[in-house]
Amino acid sequence: MEQNKIIRDLRVLTEEFIPSRILHRDSQLSSLKTSLSPLLSDSRPRNSFLFGPPGTGKTSISIHVAGELKKQIPLKFAHINCWESYTRHSILYSALKGFGIFAQRKGTPTDDLLEEFRNKSKGPCLIVLDEIDRLEECEILYDLMQAGAGLIMISNSENALYRMDPRIRSRLSSTENIQFSRYTDRELSDILSDRREWGLVPGALSRQQIGKISLLSNGDARTALGMLSIAAQKAEEKGLGKIPSSLIDSTLPQAISGSMKRILESLTPHQRIIIDILKGGKKGSGELFPSLQKECSRQGVDEMVNRTFRKQMERLVRHGLVSFEGEGRWRVYSLPEP
């Protein structure tokens, strides 16, 4: 295979890559380590709630800290995305999978999975629940805590825990709240420089270009890394020896739509149609439902019953993809501000 001119290691340029050195998150890192330190003496850690805008390092530092702990103790660890696993059953299943135990998914009662989890989570145990506001059955938090697991809960919204059942909330009252704010341009530049060192061939990207990406990404490391990897791949495809600045400008919309695309791909056809309709402006149920039916028959998608439509709306609202104002029959749905 021909030697790459731009990319040395593409993995380093993705948000999934967890660097061994976390930059510009010192206070959050030390708060989290303090909360989790009881694990080292086989005691129950303090639960943590990490909140802040997307791309500010919440998931990265959670996985990083878990990795550090694993080097010192036999930690049971699982990272669960509540967007994908939002029921009690699927969370228990994912947790066991994170421990390396492949339970039978279908056909196993939730209580049996819980029993299995209780048995297998003995000793130091840490569960990261990402996008916790997507969770549909909050009792699972109670179950996990009861089994002795330490929790790191992550959300973009500061109020994610307020919306939970008061009983669960009181169990979470001693939770350590750790806030993440957007990176400054300079901090983002440092992060990108660090990744450039391992991910790109020397000389492929200039300091000025890093500054430009940082400026355009508005403090969001996910967008910044998205821009960097898209630009690098395009330049590589073209057989160039350096990333041209013109390419960087054109990657911003792609990097942003890339994260939006992932969300849209996870939607059902019905949910996608509802969002498309709401792009045309806010609507009440009385107007939205007939529009949905009409659009479904036009697109050859099965029509749904009114009650199912309301359940779908409930879910879209909970997922933050649709917002509403007004109560009762005067409720009006719209798309949230980006």
Place this chain on the structure above:
DNA sequence: GATCCACAGGAAGGGTTGGGGG
């Protein structure tokens, strides 16, 4: 004031799905 209407949302039940066992 009684009734109607439009909508929200709970409860129950049936269909589908996917993995295991006979």
Place this chain on the structure above:
DNA sequence: CCCCCAACCCTTCCTGTGGATC
């Protein structure tokens, strides 16, 4: 291959709410 099991999704049926209409 077929049946069983349990989760999960959708539908049906129902109750509650509050403004509009008679």
